[in-house]
Amino acid sequence: MGTLLEISGLTSHYGRIQALKGIDVTVAEGELVALVGANGAGKTTLLRCISGVQPVSGGSVRFDGADITTLVAEKRVGLGISQSPEGRQVFGPMSVEDNLRLGAYLRSGPEIQADMQRMYDMFPILYKKRELPAGTLSGGQQQMLAIARALMGKPRVLLLDEPSMGLAPLLVEEIFRTIVALKEAGTTIFLVEQNAYAALAIADRGYVLETGSVVLSDTGQALISNEKVKEAYLGL
Amino acid sequence: MFAAFLQYLFSGLTSGAIYALAGLGFAIIYNASHVINFAQGEFIMIGGMASATLVAAGVPMPLAIVLALLISMAVGVALEKFAIEPARNADVVTIIIITIGASIFLRGATQIILDKEFHSLPAFSGETPIGVMGATLMPQSLWVFAVAAVMIVGLWWFFNRTMFGKAMLATSHNRLAAQLVGVGVKKVLLASFALSALLGAVGGVVVTPITFTNYEAGIMLGLKGFSAAVLGGLGNGGGAIIGGLIVGIVEALASGYLSSAYKDAIAFVIILFVLFFMPNGLFGKRGTDRV
Numbered sequence: 136m137g138t139l140l141e142i143s144g145l146t147s148h149y150g151r152i153q154a155l156k157g158i159d160v161t162v163a164e165g166e167l168v169a170l171v172g173a174n175g176a177g178k179t180t181l182l183r184c185i186s187g188v189q190p191v192s193g194g195s196v197r198f199d200g201a202d203i204t205t206l207v208a209e210k211r212v213g214l215g216i217s218q219s220p221e222g223r224q225v226f227g228p229m230s231v232e233d234n235l236r237l238g239a240y241l242r243s244g245p246e247i248q249a250d251m252q253r254m255y256d257m258f259p260i261l262y263k264k265r266e267l268p269a270g271t272l273s274g275g276q277q278q279m280l281a282i283a284r285a286l287m288g289k290p291r292v293l294l295l296d297e298p299s300m301g302l303a304p305l306l307v308e309e310i311f312r313t314i315v316a317l318k319e320a321g322t323t324i325f326l327v328e329q330n331a332y333a334a335l336a337i338a339d340r341g342y343v344l345e346t347g348s349v350v351l352s353d354t355g356q357a358l359i360s361n362e363k364v365k366e367a368y369l370g371l
Numbered sequence: 372m373f374a375a376f377l378q379y380l381f382s383g384l385t386s387g388a389i390y391a392l393a394g395l396g397f398a399i400i401y402n403a404s405h406v407i408n409f410a411q412g413e414f415i416m417i418g419g420m421a422s423a424t425l426v427a428a429g430v431p432m433p434l435a436i437v438l439a440l441l442i443s444m445a446v447g448v449a450l451e452k453f454a455i456e457p458a459r460n461a462d463v464v465t466i467i468i469i470t471i472g473a474s475i476f477l478r479g480a481t482q483i484i485l486d487k488e489f490h491s492l493p494a495f496s497g498e499t500p501i502g503v504m505g506a507t508l509m510p511q512s513l514w515v516f517a518v519a520a521v522m523i524v525g526l527w528w529f530f531n532r533t534m535f536g537k538a539m540l541a542t543s544h545n546r547l548a549a550q551l552v553g554v555g556v557k558k559v560l561l562a563s564f565a566l567s568a569l570l571g572a573v574g575g576v577v578v579t580p581i582t583f584t585n586y587e588a589g590i591m592l593g594l595k596g597f598s599a600a601v602l603g604g605l606g607n608g609g610g611a612i613i614g615g616l617i618v619g620i621v622e623a624l625a626s627g628y629l630s631s632a633y634k635d636a637i638a639f640v641i642i643l644f645v646l647f648f649m650p651n652g653l654f655g656k657r658g659t660d661r662v
Contacts (some may be wrong), residue, residue: 188550212553224548226541237541240534241553288552 139164139323140185140216140292144194147177147184154180156347157194162292162325167318169355171331171368172344178327179221181344182296185325186218187211199291213241215291219281219298221327227270231261234269234280238287247287254283257313275306282313292323299330311337331368335359343368374505379627380620381503385512385581386595387619388519389415392574393596394603394611395526396567401606402543403563406466410450410474411571412593417443418572419584420481423490432493440572446477447568451561474589481586494580511580518577522570523612530608539563543606571596591635595622598638602645604655614653617641 140162147155154177162168172178183189185196187208195204198214206214217238226234235254239247255262258279264272269280278298285293295314299307307330315337318324328334335341338355343364351358358364393411400408421442425435454473458466495514500507529536542549542559550556574592575584582588599618603610618638626634645652 186551188547207555208550209553209555212551218551220548220551224545224551226544226548228544229537229541233537233541236534237537237549237552237554240538284552 137164138162139199140325141197142181142185142194143197145181145184145191145196146193147180147189148192149180153192154347155184158344158347158349160342160349160352162323164291164323165321166339167314167324167326167337169331169334169338169341170325170327170344171329171334171341171358173368174329175346176344177347178329178344179296182218182220182294182325182327185211185294186216209241212288215289216294217285217288217290217292218294219278219285219296221296221300223274223277223281225269225272225277225280225284228268230266231269231272231280232265234284235261235265235287238284239289242287242289250287250289254286257316258283275302275309278302278306278310279313282310286317286322290322292325293317295324295326297327297329299328299333307333331364332359335364375627376624377504377506379623381506381508381512383620383623384616385515385578385619386622387599387616388515389574389578389592389615390595390599390618391612391615392519392522392570393592394599394615395523395608396570397597397600398603398606398608398611399539399563399567399570401600403539403560404455404466405463406455406470407597407605408564408567409467409470409593409597410477411567411596412589412591413474413477414443414447414568414571414589415575415578415592415596416481416584416586416589417446417477417568418575419492419579419588420485420490420575420586421572422576423492423579423584424485426492427490432495436576439576440569443568443572443575444565447564448561450568451564455560455564456557474593478586478589485586487586489583489585490579491583492576492579495577509581511577515577515581518573522573526566526570526608535562595619595638598642598645601642602652604652607652607654610652610654 138161142158142160145155145158146153158181170178180189184191187206191204195202198216203211235251260276261280261283269277272280282298298310311333314324314326326334335355335358341355341358342349343351351364393415396411397407400406418439422435422439425438426432450473454469455466458469494511496510500509530540538549538554539559539562542554542556546556595618599615600611602617603614618641622634622637625637
């Protein structure tokens with residue numbers, strides 16, 4: 136399996152504040168890679184840089200061998216980078232169906248309808264509520280919609296930003312089961328989570344981010360049993 | 372008594388339809404960028420002035436109208452490209468001031484390129500008034516209603532039935548998420564200016580046979596369109612339409628029953644009233660979101 140996403144020496148600033156201080160991360164095809172870290176470590180910033188909605192001040196992002204560091208956001212979606220953003224960010228007043236259809240905005244053809252059906256099979260509740268405004272869904276349902284919308288872009292890599300944030304424990308479990316199912320179906324996933332234990336438990340590899348730098352990287356299992364990680368993130 | 376009321380109502384609905392189109396123009400640009408485009412009135416003026424000038428120069432009217440709409444759209448696109456886009460990192464207030472500057476520039480340019488005279492267009496289908504229960508209705512007013520209705524239905528179709536229209540709506544609801552599904556927000560911004568310019572120019576063309584136009588005609592029409600948009604709730608399309616009709620009708624009734632000297636003041640009274648008592652307008656978003 137080749138490297139799909141390769142981030143090297145990436146830096147990014149908010150004004151004069153440096154949010155990312157030279158990040159090196161790779162994601163290989165078919166892998167589930169988790170990025171864990173505390174609030175404000177720069178996790179969301181990194182995902183936004185990958186999607187092209189946050190300016191990069193140095194370093195590079197390569198996708199499938201091509202340098203995409205300066206590519207505009209919509210072209211990256213076209214290449215196959217889809218993101219389910221932090222806080223879900225559904226199009227609240229628009230119907231669930233429109234939200235899904237917009238996920239495939241850059242695609243055309245009859246297979247969109249089939250993909251939509253696949254999403255409804257995966258998340259039956261979305262089918263039931265397909266005509267309702269997305270803003271009326273519960274938090275968990277909105278999260279499913281955000282993931283399904285990202286999947287509608289037929290991504291080659293799926294970026295998930297805090298999919299468990301603000302959800303009840305049962306729903307968190309359901310979301311993580313979905314992520315595992317997606318991985319088993321062959322989707323390449325880069326998962327950003329504060330819920331470090333759950334994320335590392337399902338990840339092939341993991342990175343630990345602290346104030347803008349990667350401080351540890353290993354297999355998911357190794358990180359879970361790492362003393363430092365245990366102490367700082369797992370509360371064990 | 373009733374005939375007079377009906378007469379005021381007709382004239383209010385006629386100008387209200389134009390305010391509604393201008394208000395929609397404000398709403399579309401506001402939704403795409405949170406900018407209030409104070410050059411919206413200039414699109415109305417350019418539509419009227421360009422079509423009147425072309426007709427006077429001997430161009431057949433249908434062709435003149437199409438050209439005038441295209442000119443106005445080109446001006447809208449140029450405004451976005453050369454005035455708004457270079458300032459995209461500035462804050463919204465700065466951009467709003469840029470649009471005020473652009474409106475002054477467009478008035479000046481029209482004065483120089485065309486002239487300072489009043490212009491008119493021949494009515495589209497004659498000038499024989501139609502009697503309705505004692506009041507008279509000009510055929511051109513029917514054109515105004517019909518064209519405004521067609522534009523509104525067309526817009527509804529565009530925003531609800533086409534992918535690009537939905538993408539524009541999505542951008543207004545959540546810009547970040549729109550970018551993440553691959554919507555080019557630059558394209559959306561450009562399209563919003565082209566569309567608003569088209570709406571304004573259409574209004575300008577159909578109303579010119581009734582009201583005449585000159586290089587300054589856009590100021591008042593634009594401000595009244597703005598009060599229509601504010602009354603309806605900034606960014607709410609349906610609200611802008613109803614707001615436009617209300618502004619038009621109240622203005623016509625006030626100038627009929629009170630004094631026509633107050634005609635232009637009504638729109639501003641409405642703006643003040645809305646800002647004091649219901650800052651969200653009639654149908655505006657209340658600031659509630661699920662967190």
